[in-house]
Amino acid sequence: MLTKTKDFKKEIQVLEKAVYVFENNVNIERLDQNRKLIKFKERLEKAKDLNQK
Numbered sequence: 001m002l003t004k005t006k007d008f009k010k011e012i013q014v015l016e017k018a019v020y021v022f023e024n025n026v027n028i029e030r031l032d033q034n035r036k037l038i039k040f041k042e043r044l045e046k047a048k049d050l051n052q053k
Contacts, residue, residue, distance in 0.1 A: 006050070008047050008048075008050055008051035009051065011043075011047045012044065012047050012048060012051060015040055015043055015044040015047060016044065018040045019037065019040050019041055019044060022036060022037040022040060023037065
């Protein structure tokens, strides 16, 4: 039976990079920039919490 394991360290790295890109490199005229940035930050905090457990 296959089980799904979560690699929170890798997810945290990816999310930190996404937050950096959306804060620094994404065109401010992009309509979904703020919404995506908020989602990335929320998921990053959740992943950090889950990684500590």
